[in-house]
Amino acid sequence: MRDQRILQMARQLVHHSISVQKGEHVLIDVFGGGRDLARALIAEIYQVGAYPHFNLNDQSLLRAQLLNMTAEHMDRMAHFDYERMKKMDCYIGIRGSFNINELADVPADKMKLYSENYGNLVHTHRVNHTRWVIMRWPDPSMAQLAKMSTEAFEDFYFNVCTVDYQRMEKAMQPLVDRMNRTDEVRIKGPGTDLTFSIKGIPAIKCAGECNIPDGEVYTAPVRESVNGVLTYNTSTIYQGTTFDSIRFEFENGKIIKATSNNSQRLNEILDTDEGARYIGEFAIGVNPDIHHPMNDTLFDEKINGSFHFTPGRAYEEANNGNKSAIHWDIVNIQRPDYGGGEMYFDGELVRKDGMFVSEDLLALNPENLKA
Structure with missing residues (x-):
């Protein structure tokens, strides 16, 4: 049967x-x-x-x-x-x-x-x-x-x-509202201190419509606003090659230095076209049942307590003008078992060690999405 x-x-x-x-x-x-x-x-x-x-x-x-x-x-x-x-x-x-x-x-x-x-x-x-x-x-x-x-x-x-996507969609709305009001985002963690603006770019909730499994809210940074350093703490497979320990340095939106376990291949991908060295998506993962990476983007980008910061093409719904043949979702997990970290919206701490701390966002924490 x-x-x-x-x-x-x-x-x-x-x-x-x-x-x-x-x-x-x-x-x-x-x-x-x-x-x-x-x-x-x-x-x-x-x-x-x-x-x-x-x-x-x-x-x-x-x-x-x-x-x-x-x-x-x-x-x-x-x-x-x-x-x-x-x-x-x-x-x-x-x-x-x-x-x-x-x-x-x-x-x-x-x-x-x-x-x-x-x-x-x-x-x-x-x-x-x-x-x-x-x-x-x-x-x-x-x-x-x-x-x-x-x-x-x-x-x-x-x-x-097959999580309760209707429950998830409702819980996402306050995060969408927050992101739509936010200008500057700052992300801190081991090997990471990153700032960028999301002002004027819509936040989009994803609760079972375009990806299965699902569980993210995404937008895009203002194209030339990204500055600082980002060290990803998960591996990723892109175009058939596995990458670990990816580290990007940004200046006015552009990745000016990129290293990994395979820096040559990494930079070949980032040199595909001009837009490949700029970021087309910033997203926050909230699926309550996905906890650890498995080198599969559709799962890894939804990990609770994670965010992904994506070199390449922006989506039309949250468009910062970046065009590229590349769209590479690379994930960083901020829970304590992955080193922790903080996320700030306009100077206010909204998530610490992978858990939302502001009252309006608590419904997105795993224990509440599963209740």
């Missing part, structure tokens, strides 16, 4: 996350596993009276393709998928991977070609012109990243993906 949790997730995605309406066209984009969920989604979309479309992706075949990709070939491939995306009203991305490092040995110039041409064209349209949701699928490789058995990870996965 099909796992009832999969059917529940399909209903949540179709009815809550993207609110599919009769007569609409929905693209289901599958990477790795997730075929059971795709089948459930197809049935649920038909129940609504809408039209499901699907696409199966294989990272090992993408790697083989990219190794000898030419600009003309990439342009043709991107425009083919762009034309299909233009005909879609909704998009569901199921992101699994049998090998998270499948693209690690693709040369930097080929990855740049892919990011600039395919990503900018196809997925920029998807983000700005469809109702979309992206989620991970609990393949065994994800269980390995989480250092858990496959069965235990599946239980964890469904718990964090």
Whole structure:
């Protein structure tokens, strides 16, 4: 019998996350596993009276393709998928991977070609012109990243993906209001002393609409307002390469110095284009059931007590004008077990050691979101 949790997730995605309406066209984009969920989604979309479309992706075949990709070939491939995306009203991305490092040995110039041409064209349209949701699928490789058995990870996965998002959305509103009133943000912690302005840039709450799992409120810094130093205390995988101990120095918004365990590859990514060295997103993570990183962005950026500070492209809803082929969510956790830290809005301490301390924000602390 099909796992009832999969059917529940399909209903949540179709009815809550993207609110599919009769007569609409929905693209289901599958990477790795997730075929059971795709089948459930197809049935649920038909129940609504809408039209499901699907696409199966294989990272090992993408790697083989990219190794000898030419600009003309990439342009043709991107425009083919762009034309299909233009005909879609909704998009569901199921992101699994049998090998998270499948693209690690693709040369930097080929990855740049892919990011600039395919990503900018196809997925920029998807983000700005469809109702979309992206989620991970609990393949065994994800269980390995989480250092858990496959069965235990599946239980964890469904718990964090099906939290009470309506409760979370209500609790987020005071934080949205606070951020919309705030000019200067200061973040302090081990190896970190960072200041920037978010004045005039909207704060957006994310409670199960665009990402599953979800649980963040995001905005963007005023593009040239970022100054100081930021040391991330989680690892991150980007374009198939694992990075640790990333440290950025900022001057007037720009990353002027970047180091990590692989500083050469880090700087190659940051040199993709001009916007890659500026920040396109600042977000605060609040999912009450995600506590530790597992080198998967959709999970790690929602960790309670965390924030992420993202080199590259800004979202249209919270736009600071930064454009880039890159959008790289890198996470810092401020709970005591990760070294602690403080976050200030216009000089007022609003979060200490990963816990909100101002009265209007206490509902976002894990014990209250789970109550």
